[in-house]
């Protein structure tokens with residue numbers, strides 16, 4: 001694991017403290033590295049209308065996209081889980097829209113277990129923009 005990966009995990013851990021989680025009390029942090037070397041971070045933001053909640057991963061991705069970023073190289077996600085935190089299905093679908101199939105996502109937890117997984121393994125046979133043509 002390179003130095004940039006540890007830095008990315010640290011950034012994810014740091015923004016996890018900003019999570020707005022009055023309902024689940026389950027804070028999650030995510031950090032996304034762009035090809036240009038910038039890091040976009042996200043935390044989960046819940047809502048009294050529970051399903052309106054946005055996960056940490058999507059907050060990070062949407063911040064980057066809204067800032068004009070298009071090329072991503074690595075992502076880290078962290079939560080206080082027993083195993084490396086598995087992203088939800090909605091986040092996997094959003095990731096598959098913007099991440100290359102060979103991009104690595106580092107899933108981790110507070111006890112530093114890390115599962116580094118390729119986009120294509122995280123969501124195989126995913127519905128793609130090209131399927132609309």
Ligand SMILES: O=c1ccn([C@H]2C[C@H](O)[C@@H](CO)O2)c(=O)[nH]1
Nearest residue numbers: 024026028044055056086087088
């Ligand atoms: O990978 C995950 C899994 C869950 N959550 C959030 C959604 C909700 O706020 C809380 C409990 O599901 O954790 C994330 O942000 N990312």
Ligand SMILES: [Zn+2]
Nearest residue numbers: 055087088091
């Ligand atoms: Zn999610």
